Structures are given as C-alpha cells and as structure tokens.
Amino acid sequence: MNGTPLENLWTFETKNFTIRCDALVEHDADLSWDETGEVAEKINNGTYDLFCAAVSVHMNGREVSCNYLGGCIYEDAKDFVSKYRDEYFRDMVRTAVAEARVEVAQLQSIELKA
Numbered sequence: 796m797n798g799t800p801l802e803n804l805w806t807f808e809t810k811n812f813t814i815r816c817d818a819l820v821e822h823d824a825d826l827s828w829d830e831t832g833e834v835a836e837k838i839n840n841g842t843y844d845l846f847c848a849a850v851s852v853h854m855n856g857r858e859v860s861c862n863y864l865g866g867c868i869y870e871d872a873k874d875f876v877s878k879y880r881d882e883y884f885r886d887m888v889r890t891a892v893a894e895a896r897v898e899v900a901q902l903q904s905i906e907l908k909a
Contacts, residue, residue, distance in 0.1 A: 801846055805876040805884075812895075813853040814888060818846035818872040821865055834868065844872040850887040852895035859902075860894035862887045 805816040824845055826835050837843040845868050851861040864883055869875055876884050 816850045819849050821845050821847045824866050843868050846872050850891040852891050859898045860891045862891040
C-alpha cells in the first residue's frame with residue numbers, strides 16, 4: 796500500500812488473509828466542482844474528512860492486492876465503511892479480493908526448481 800495512513804477504517808481477518816480498508820492522506824484532491832468554496836472550507840476547518848481510501852488484501856502478512864479511491868470526502872472517514880456501507884467501499888473490496896485471487900493463483904502456479 797502506498798501513501799501515508801491516517802487511520803484504519805475496517806479490517807476482516809481469516810486464518811491466512813486480512814482485508815483492510817485504510818484512509819490515507821490525500822495530496823491532490825480535485826475540488827474544482829466546489830464553486831462556492833464551502834466544501835474546501837469544511838475540509839480546512841475539520842468538519843469534513845478528505846482522504847484516499849485503500850482496500851488491501853494480505854496473505855500471511857504479505858500484500859497481494861490493493862485498490863485505491865482518491866478524493867473521498869465524508870463528515871467522518873469511518874462513514875465510508877460503517878454508517879452507509881458505501882457502494883464504493885463494497886466495490887473496492889470485491890475488486891481487491893478478485894485481484895488477490897488471481898495473484899494467489901499465479902503464485903501457486905509457479906514451479907520452483909532446485
């Protein structure tokens with residue numbers, strides 16, 4: 796996972812896998828749509844959280860996939876995963892898990908030679 800973590804928003808663990816959703820520092824938010832400046836002001840005064848969401852899948856501690864969504868703006872970053880079960884969050888989990896399955900299958904198909 797690339798980026799500076801702000802906080803962990805959600806974690807799901809099994810015996811061999813961990814799926815995480817983290818809020819990362821957002822460096823290049825496009826607020827060009829904020830014509831009045833109201834959203835930028837609320838971000839600056841702490842009313843809104845601005846972050847990049849990162850959903851990562853780890854197998855036995857090794858990251859095997861990660862999916863990012865920048866420009867997330869919520870009253871509380873945890874709302875991204877908890878309060879509304881945001882469609883973006885569900886899609887990111889599905890995508891990261893699907894990519895992890897492909898990666899693990901590719902790893903399992905590697906033939907090691909002595």
